[in-house]
Amino acid sequence: MRRRDRIGAWLLSLGLAAALGADEGPAAPVLDAMRAELTRSMEKLAGEPDPPYFLSYEITERQTAVVRASFGALESTSERRTRQLDVDLRVGDYELDNTRQLRGQFGRSERSRRFDYVAIPVDDDPDAIRAVLWNQTDAEFKQARERLTRVRTNIQVAVEQEDPSADFAREPPIELIEERVPLAADLDAWQERVRRYSAPFAAHGEILRGRATFFASVGTRWYVNSDGSRVRVSEPGYRLIVSAQTKADDGMELPLYRSFYARSAAALPDDETVLGEVREMVANLLALRSAPVVDPFTGPAILSGRASGVFFHEVFGHRIEGHRLKDEADSQTFKKLLGEEVLPPDFSVYFDPTIKTRAGVELAGHYRVDNEGAQARRVPVLEEGVFKSFLMSRDPIEGFPKSNGHGRREAGYTPVARQSNLLVEVARPLPPDELVGRLLEEVERQGKPYGLRFRDVQGGFTLTGRTTPNAFNVNPLLVYRVYPDGSEELVRGVDLIGTPLTAFSKIVAGDDEVTVFNGTCGAESGGVPVSASAPSILISEIEVQKKAKSQDRPPILPAPPTDRPSEREGD
């Protein structure tokens, strides 16, 4: 019983600061302090040469708790709460300001790669918050003015810009004050749960990593800008990630992951579901150790919903992030394809941050306001096979002068157009077994010995620059060969690779089994939560290459005995 008391005290200490500012209520001290300092800054700077025409402050609080266990034993527990500040101060005007890419130099990259960590006090004290805002505004103003001078010189000396769009889009002011959501998770119980979920791996000496991690986070953002916007939103996210790894006798590392996401801890799956998944992971890990290694192969394949989701995220999503079209170092794959048919007319793709669930799963890419004070909205990017729109931040490009609510960042970075919830829809889906039937037809038609089926993936990456091959790579976890008789065999050791337009042109059909991949997408503006959900799709030709492989053989000695010897020899 004393144990309970101690835990209580512990949680209290972590909740210390939270309690002080838990309910900002109608008084909204943080927003008021931001508003007051913003107004003062605009007034004080108005008389300066090149005064700011736009100023915004965003304060992001991250309250997180992480509980991790390995093979049934608790490894770490940590909690933290921090706030940091992002300032967007622009001098010049909407047409031409200090953020313009300096051509012939590492222009845009220079701006978007910048990472600043400006700490803001966590206890809502307006004077302490304003002191930091003042100091940072002063620094940003000086930098902005200096950069505007360089921009003005650069446009005189560099060749005409390909895309003559303005530097910043107007956006109507927005007022949205949400309740602050507390971080709600019983960490005591979660310590027990992650122990329980990682324990089954301990029964197998061949499994070299077996972890379960519970992440709880609430991101609260306060945003004000000189257009009069006032925003306070609270975005909770709870994840359970089970990860395990074994090693084949040839040294190949074979990882598997299972992750669950929800907007409340209570909505995460129960013990029975998780432990069922863990048992399946154990079985798959052991099967993978003895699975045959696939040789490089081209041929037809079915990608499960999660795999197709990641495929679309890499192949398509990253190439329609609007700001890239202004970047003269980017390959701009889809720039000239507006209004063109790039997929079969059955297929539509949407980015929709406003929806919260799909196929019964909560989506990590949900938000109501983006990081530039623009309202989140649904963007049909590809309808009936025809490419319709880019994802837009407030950085306009030719033909797209406005934001469509996708200006996103991780705190500390500069926002650019980023993905949200990617939704692939198929107008006339096939039943799953019919999709397999179509796969077998393709196998026969192409005279291949088998097709491939990608059941689960870990993630992927893509390169969109001009100086590197314009390629993507999806890292599968579970891949099966499907033989002409319909039998399936687990294989290992391949990555799915290709170039975007070719891959797109080979998409044939989809089924009606939508599954969801929730993840964190990393790019120039940091890591942002996203989802990608899709039905399984059939691709008439994909290419796989050998996975990079560790050269280390499995451990030399067997796993140590599990019991502590009652008396050690020689002691």
Add this chain to the structure above:
Amino acid sequence: MGPRALALALAVVILCSGAVRADEDLLMAALGDELERSIAELRVEGLEAPYFISYRLDDTELLSVAASFGSLLSGRETRSRRLTVEVRVGDYELDNTNFLTLESVRARSGRPGGVLPLDDDYRELRRQIWLATDAAYKSALEQLAQKKAVLQNKSLAEDLKDFAAAETVEIRTDRAPAGGSLERVGELATALSAIFRRQPAVFESRVSIAAGTTRTWFLNSEGTRYAKTTPSARLIAQASTQAVDGIPLGDAYVTVADAVDELPDEESLAAEVEALGARLAELRDAELLDRYNGPVLFDGQAAAELFAQLFAPKLLSRRTPLAGDERLSSVLSQSAPSDFQDRLGARVLPRFLSLIDDPLGSERGGERLLGGYQVDDQGVPAGKVSLVERGYLKRMLAGRTPVAGVESSTGHWRGGVAPSNLIVGSSTTLTDAELMAELLLLVEDRGAEFGIVVRRLGSSGAGGGRRDPVAALFGGGGESGAAPAVVAYKVYPDGREVLLRNLEFSGFGAATFKEIIAVGDRDIVYSLPFQPAKGLAAAFADRGSRGGSAALPLVTVVVPPLLFEEVTLKKPTEEIPNLPVFPHPYFESEDG
């Protein structure tokens, strides 16, 4: 209560009170059992078995808070257990270490080891120790094979063993933990940071406190084992502003202790923070010198920091590794330590000065020495070392990696070679009045108008004025010259003193210490976090190992006021930022 439940209670309680112990027998059993098995059985057919294995388990509790302008910025309490494994193949003469390849430079993670569970779970502890040992052994085999391949074509410039023998010891020491609670240090930092609400001349300020206790269990295959506790508490108050002409000014107050309760009391701390703000305010319109050549007297914090920043790092032996690649070889030859290693026996201080390092000392003239310990990280017992005798360099501080002239450990490996308590002794001293008279005599001698007294330098414990004191706390000071003088005065022959600001040193290094003219008769006892010297191979191997004794080791220096005949000081040469365009909101509203 079953064993599971007990373990849980333990993990949580330790975060609360810091007073409860891990099951030490169980930890040592897990380490010992796997060590025994590895030494007996770990071997790849046809290749060498390990000749040496050591395990170190660091169980660290750390609390850290930062506050600014009377408001909490962050507060964090962590506990972690990290394992460090060392596996050596070959023999003491020639093994896999002291060798650097491009692959090891590129490798993402270096030194084998990793996170161990907080639960006292024998099975899981052994599993992790097993896997870390396996990885360490394989990489040791590869390193040795590559090293031998390189040595077929090259011979070593110096005939040095790779690993020094050391006596086998069993040591168990115990010290009280650092103590403190997150609430208490949070309140303290917040209260101290609120003092800057009365300091309109300060533009930016921060107070941070970090306190932690590391319990270490170590054993090696030679039979040495130890258990020790390393507590520390550090407080940094840092403030910055700009002088009236825009040149940035920063200063910090740093204090360290071995427990939160051993830090100065709140009243004294408040007075120090208040003084910090007042100093900056005064410095804003202090005089700026273009350039100065002449005698300089370092007193108080400035004498201790100067010694710790410039002289102490030269006393630490560092092995230059054999390069596994031509390109590395040229890099290594350029960055080879130009230390005192080549100057053993040479004179490095004036004849009237001597220097010892005394890890077993605990007190000097009533003031505590905080750098001490009984046994170093490699299990070598600590002992007093006479480093400089009557001006001549006799010995360097070392771990178990031999360098020319220093072929056995002096027991100074603390995450790298670091001093403990460095104590300068002098056969001739001058009183304060005599020292000042001596300074003025030197001034007169060269027909100069005035001399300079430096009373504060940028603190190495606060990154010498770098922006983030918390990061600096764990990043430590460098060897790239001394931090700028923060508080310095012109002293005129009539005794008049005029405050100066923004003075940087030019061409001042350890070699300059030989030219010390005279020293005072007071002991300045000053403790600071110190960046150990690792040598390149170890530095690369240690990348990414955040944990263990996360905090830098504490070192105490005891020095007298130091009078140098000739020092060059000049104003900063960087571009000068403008002053803030509009005033601080808090002080503006107060004025209006």
